Amino acid sequence: MKVLVPVKRVIDYNVKVRVKPDQSGVDLANVKMSMNPFDEIAVEEAVRMKEAGTAEEIVAVSIGPQQAQETLRTALAMGADRGILVKTDETVEPLAVAKILKNVVEAEGPDLVILGKQAIDDDSNQTGQMLASLLGWPQGTFASGVKTEGEKLHVTREVDGGLQTVALEGPAIVTTDLRLNEPRYASLPNIMKAKKKPIDTREPDEFDIDIAPRLSVVKVTEPPQREAGELVEDVPTLVSKLKTEGAI
Amino acid sequence: MAVLVIAEHDNAALSDATHKTVSAAAKFGGDIDILVAGEGAGSVAEAAAGIDGIRKVLHADDPALKKQLAEAMEALIVPLMDGYDAVFAAASTSGKNIMPRIAAQLDVMQLSDITGLEGTDTFERPIYAGNAIMTVTSSDPKKVVTVRTTSFDAAGEGGSASIETLEASAAAAKSEFVSENIVESDRPDLTAAKRVVSGGRALGSDEDFEKYMIPLADKLGAAIGASRAAVDAGYAPNDYQVGQTGKIVAPELYIAIGISGAIQHLAGMKDSKIIVAINKDEEAPIFQVADYGLVADLFNAVPELTEAL
Numbered sequence: 001m002k003v004l005v006p007v008k009r010v011i012d013y014n015v016k017v018r019v020k021p022d023q024s025g026v027d028l029a030n031v032k033m034s035m036n037p038f039d040e041i042a043v044e045e046a047v048r049m050k051e052a053g054t055a056e057e058i059v060a061v062s063i064g065p066q067q068a069q070e071t072l073r074t075a076l077a078m079g080a081d082r083g084i085l086v087k088t089d090e091t092v093e094p095l096a097v098a099k100i101l102k103n104v105v106e107a108e109g110p111d112l113v114i115l116g117k118q119a120i121d122d123d124s125n126q127t128g129q130m131l132a133s134l135l136g137w138p139q140g141t142f143a144s145g146v147k148t149e150g151e152k153l154h155v156t157r158e159v160d161g162g163l164q165t166v167a168l169e170g171p172a173i174v175t176t177d178l179r180l181n182e183p184r185y186a187s188l189p190n191i192m193k194a195k196k197k198p199i200d201t202r203e204p205d206e207f208d209i210d211i212a213p214r215l216s217v218v219k220v221t222e223p224p225q226r227e228a229g230e231l232v233e234d235v236p237t238l239v240s241k242l243k244t245e246g247a248i
Numbered sequence: 249m250a251v252l253v254i255a256e257h258d259n260a261a262l263s264d265a266t267h268k269t270v271s272a273a274a275k276f277g278g279d280i281d282i283l284v285a286g287e288g289a290g291s292v293a294e295a296a297a298g299i300d301g302i303r304k305v306l307h308a309d310d311p312a313l314k315k316q317l318a319e320a321m322e323a324l325i326v327p328l329m330d331g332y333d334a335v336f337a338a339a340s341t342s343g344k345n346i347m348p349r350i351a352a353q354l355d356v357m358q359l360s361d362i363t364g365l366e367g368t369d370t371f372e373r374p375i376y377a378g379n380a381i382m383t384v385t386s387s388d389p390k391k392v393v394t395v396r397t398t399s400f401d402a403a404g405e406g407g408s409a410s411i412e413t414l415e416a417s418a419a420a421a422k423s424e425f426v427s428e429n430i431v432e433s434d435r436p437d438l439t440a441a442k443r444v445v446s447g448g449r450a451l452g453s454d455e456d457f458e459k460y461m462i463p464l465a466d467k468l469g470a471a472i473g474a475s476r477a478a479v480d481a482g483y484a485p486n487d488y489q490v491g492q493t494g495k496i497v498a499p500e501l502y503i504a505i506g507i508s509g510a511i512q513h514l515a516g517m518k519d520s521k522i523i524v525a526i527n528k529d530e531e532a533p534i535f536q537v538a539d540y541g542l543v544a545d546l547f548n549a550v551p552e553l554t555e556a557l
């Protein structure tokens with residue numbers, strides 16, 4: 001089985017973002033960037049499938065600026081076999097990402113695409129489902145477990161009330177949730193090896209699709225800030241404060 | 249103008265998330281219809297018809313819709329969209345699963361997890377774990393919207409809309425429901441509860457999580473939440489997770505117990521009315537958002553608090 005893993009370069013999850021004073025967006029200058037954490041989980045899952053002998057080849061794809069190549073290198077160091085960078089400096093919205101990925105899927109013919117459930121910058125949670133729909137494929141979103149059962153892929157999903165398992169007839173789309181696995185750190189030898197793995201660079205223009213944004217940003221603002229309240233001495237004081245507030 | 253709202257339900261009861269989604273749809277404007285898709289969900293359709301301000305309820309009943317899998321819902325909803333300017337659903341795991349497929353078929357960008365809207369083109373949504381709020385206008389001809397339900401009041405009751413039966417098109421399914429493990433609980437639903445008590449990694453084990461959290465929650469009539477660290481460690485089930493990538497809650501009272509207050513956790517609870525934090529480290533970031541902070545060992549403070557209530 002061939003597995004495609006789309007990986008996005010995003011602001012590192014430890015960074016506290018700052019909104020620009022002119023409200024045009026958030027400040028990304030000199031900010032640490034990393035692979036979207038859910039995509040690390042996607043890469044890890046694919047690598048485990050390869051180690052278990054169920055996957056033969058893993059192709060990582062990223063759509064973004066030249067620096068997204070570093071994100072692909074991380075995927076290669078974790079165990080992906082090769083990378084595809086679709087290079088653009090423009091904002092590419094999830095719908096356009098899904099359209100580009102559809103083209104890549106048609107060219108590469110994977111049996112499975114594993115994406116993150118959500119990119120932690122735009123928090124959209126839609127690309128995987130859109131890709132599935134555009135391809136007419138079934139999906140197992142928010143996966144905390146993936147296994148092959150005969151001809152089918154069984155995906156256990158984290159849903160609001162608990163867990164749900166669905167059986168998918170491949171080719172299929174899976175999106176990862178946090179508990180699917182714990183991604184490995186790339187070892188130094190693997191980082192070195194990854195430098196020799198191929199990355200193919202493409203341009204969005206090569207695909208005959210419209211990727212112009214559909215949304216235009218009016219403003220980006222700070223959320224209302226909460227003031228730190230008071231520290232209370234002990235439990236009785238806490239209880240009396242809450243009573244005064246009418247909270248209990 | 250007309251809006252279709254996708255009902256959130258389990259074939260037996262209509263979720264309050266639907267009422268909140270209806271309020272958001274009402275701000276968009278136009279006639280509002282509700283789609284109830286399921287199996288044996290007649291009572292849900294009736295409940296939906298009782299929401300104030302609804303034009304009609306579309307009721308599709310079919311075994312293929314029992315679990316509202318995304319593929320079947322897409323096949324049902326996309327053809328209906330000829331008659332609507334927008335489709336709204338709650339940003340629940342179900343809404344998040346289904347709606348982007350509809351957006352893709354309509355060739356529009358989904359407006360995810362909106363916290364506000366102005367007219368029919370302008371939407372407000374949190375990004376970067378709620379550390380920024382983005383206002384966008386959409387140039388798409390139809391809008392596909394998922395709604396952060398904590399940001400909208402529930403629509404009232406008192407309506408008496410008509411119920412129209414839809415023929416469900418049973419498309420050849422490439423996805424199939426196998427099993428589920430849904431936690432049955434008498435506790436209020438986490439996302440709708442007036443009070444929430446959440447436990448973190450500091451609880452240390454599933455036994456202690458139960459031993460310390462349940463009596464307190466029982467006393468308060470509260471729902472129980474958890475940090476991701478507590479869920480990861482297996483102290484609490486996954487559906488307890490509050491945060492950027494878990495559930496968003498905004499109760500009247502939120503008590504964070506042994507939770508440090510990482511931005512991903514704050515993203516899920518910082519709109520709560522009153523926040524109480526119990527943590528033994530006075531430097532813990534949770535205290536920066538707490539109205540009342542108690543620097544104490546939870547293993548002493550929680551039983552004492554439970555006792556005092």
Ligand SMILES: Cc1cc2nc3c(=O)[nH]c(=O)nc-3n(C[C@H](O)[C@H](O)[C@H](O)COP(=O)(O)OP(=O)(O)OC[C@H]3O[C@@H](n4cnc5c(N)ncnc54)[C@H](O)[C@@H]3O)c2cc1C
Nearest residue numbers: 448449450475476477491492493494506508513528529546
């Ligand atoms: C992509 C991504 C998404 C994430 N999404 C979420 C999310 O949705 N929700 C979420 O919660 N997290 C999320 N996280 C994880 C988040 O970054 C934190 O790791 C997590 O919230 C920490 O949980 P915690 O506060 O329970 O644990 P810790 O950070 O370990 O904090 C434990 C706290 O307990 C205190 N403590 C210890 N012993 C005691 C005691 N006896 N009495 C009182 N206090 C005590 C300590 O002082 C400490 O402050 C996400 C992370 C990533 C990378």
Ligand SMILES: Nc1ncnc2c1ncn2[C@@H]1O[C@H](COP(=O)(O)O)[C@@H](O)[C@H]1O
Nearest residue numbers: 006007063115116118119124125126127
């Ligand atoms: N620019 C991109 N390049 C590669 N993959 C992406 C990109 N944007 C989104 N994805 C994938 O889609 C997932 C969901 O993103 P989103 O729908 O934006 O929340 C991510 O976790 C990635 O797997």
